[in-house]
Amino acid sequence: xxxxxRAQLHFVRAIQQVDTSGVEPLYAIRDETRAxxxxxxxxxxxxxxxxxxxxxxxxxRCGRPRRRRDVSEGGKGAGGGWDxxxxxxxxxxxxxxxxxGKPGVEGGE
Numbered sequence: 001x002x003x004x005x006r007a008q009l010h011f012v013r014a015i016q017q018v019d020t021s022g023v024e025p026l027y028a029i030r031d032e033t034r035a036x037x038x039x040x041x042x043x044x045x046x047x048x049x050x051x052x053x054x055x056x057x058x059x060x061r062c063g064r065p066r067r068r069r070d071v072s073e074g075g076k077g078a079g080g081g082w083d084x085x086x087x088x089x090x091x092x093x094x095x096x097x098x099x100x101g102k103p104g105v106e107g108g109e
Contacts, residue, residue, distance in 0.1 A: 088096035
């Protein structure tokens, strides 16, 4: 354990001796070039934002934006015409009934 600590301290001392004059300090470890900043920035011109805004419509008295739901997003009709209750042995209105409990006990199967 002490040998590992000595090796780490030796590395730190070697790094501290490197001449960094004229080098702009990093604010964070990330791509700070112009291209990197442009890639990380979010604006109304980006394709993802334009696609998201195209999927909205004004609704209500104040015109609050609401996202349109597609069938592919899991909205109504996402089952593709599948009758969910078709195979249910027992139903209660629009719900299917699941009997649970120990067999032979009152209320169980």
